[in-house]
Amino acid sequence: MELPDNLKVLYQHWGLHTADKIQNAAEVPEEVLWFVRERINIWEQKTLGKTPPYTTDPILTRYRFCNIFRELDRQTIEIHTLLNPLRGDFSLWLLNMFYARMVARPETLRSVRLLSFDEKENQQLYERLMAFPRPRFGAPYVFPISVIQKSSTPTRELFIANYLPKIMKKAAQEIQTWQKESVYDGVEKLLPIFGFNLRFLWTEVLIDVAYQFPEYIDLFKRFPIGPGSAPTFAKLSPNIDPSIFVEQLAERCVTTEITYEGRPLRLSAENWEGVGCEYRKYTNLKNGHGRRRLYRPNK
DSSP, rough: OOOOHHHHHHOOOOGBOSSSSSOOOOTSSSHHHHHHHHHHHHHHHHHHTSOOOOOOOOHHHBBBBOOSSGSSHHHHHHHHHHGGTTTTTTHHHHHHHHHHHHHOOHHHHHHHOOOSSSSHHHHHHHHHHHHHOOOOOOOOOOOOOGGGTSSSOSSHHHHHIHHHHHHHHHHHHHHTTTTTTTTHHHHHHHHHHSSSSHHHHHHHHHHHHHHOTTTTOTTOOOOOOTTTTHHHHHHHHSOHHHHHHHHHHHHOOOEEEEEEEEEEEOOOOHHHHHHHHHHHHHHHHHOSSSOOOOOOOOO
16 A cells, blocks of 8 residues: 555655565564554555454454554654644754653643743743643653652653753754664663663654654664563564664565555564564463553544
8 A cells, every 4th residue: 555645745764664575574473474464454444444343353453552653653643743844943843852752642732832942932831731731641651750850850841841942952963963873872872961861762752853854863773672572572583682683674674565656665673673562462462461452443
């Protein structure tokens, strides 16, 4: 299936994520490749406006999973749509992307509005954020509040309004010196500049950077492995560092039946890390345990 036009123009990286033909990864069991194909097929049916059920698999029918391509997730689409007018000012775009991933709730962003580098404007945003009814923050990305509790900005709201605008220009200047850096190395370079060990959040934000500014970040290079996907890769690559293993998988040009300008999209190291996480959820549910997040169609 060809990508919809709105997604083609929303992101800037698609041309770097294509291949000439569909291939499979010999190192990956067929059941994992089946999971990838089935999740993509479900997305295609939803996108084409077909009615459920989208699969005969009882686990995939009943429970929620992220898309194989994170760019296709509803929240990611909403955030990038909201921030795309800022692409001409990388520092401002980066500031608000970090803010957006911290909040993880587009309705909050739309109501409270965006950050700037003006202290007075950010104070007004802080007041709007504090007045906004709970829940202010979404659930997908857990912010470890303990990291900032002993700082001069010990709450999420203060950290957003007072700390992020002071540090983000330095982070942006660092990123703009990169030429197709890996997310793995990029995070390590940014944490000392940023001053707080928010490794997971920076991983998420650098993925977003790669979607819009692929000259800085290459998602096919070494990629951090989160705790959600680590059990999958411990089985698939017990003797290889999983952050390197996903890079090796990306080098195989494993592709999908989603196309951009007629050429199939291939799976990056970032995609493989996501597959590892979602496949772990699937196998846990299939074995009768794990978090049961029921699927509810969007209205």
